[in-house]
Amino acid sequence: TIPTAHYHKSVTRKQKRQPVPIDCVLVQNPPSIPLLLLAYLFCISRPFLLLPRPGLVIDWHNLGYTMFDVSDWHPIRIIAKFYERAMAPRADGHLCVTSAMKAWLRQNFGLANCSDDRISVLHDRPPEFFRPTRPMEQHRLMRRLDDCFRKAAAAGTDTGLMTRFGVAKDDPNR
Helix, strand or coil, rough: CCCCCHHHCCCCCCCCCEECCCCCCEEEEECCHHHHHHHHHHHHHHHHCCCCCCHHHHHCCCCCHHHCCCCCCCCCHHHHHHHHHHHHHCCCCCECHHHHHHHHHHHHCCCCCCCCCHHEEEECCCCCCCCCCCCCHHHHHHHHHHHHHHHHHCCCCCCCHHCCCCCCCCCCCC
């Protein structure tokens, strides 16, 4: 059976529920362990339920295996790299944040024969309304944060964060 979330809600209870078509499953990487494998299994299992197979698209923001703060030869890093490398060719499409990432995936993750229409570059840029914060706004923000940190420190909720921001428990000025 298909979970209820995959059905349109009926107008009346007597009407038969209709499945919601799923065209694509998008997985951001990282993190993708174990979601990427589960999404792939979901996509390939749909035809067994006589439902159309959705495409699997990986949104590559980075390489997950590089996020582990261990040596290159640590087993967890090797397994994570193998996992990403094994899953990449199984995806129907890829989104990259840079052209360099696209080229790297082609060269190192078995996507050399993947057509250009299956790997797209969508540059990760802030919207136009983002701008540098003016000095006066920065000053107001820092004053508000200072008050918040001092109140939290006075309440005894210091978890180390206040110390990192220079508000010590024994500070006579708080």
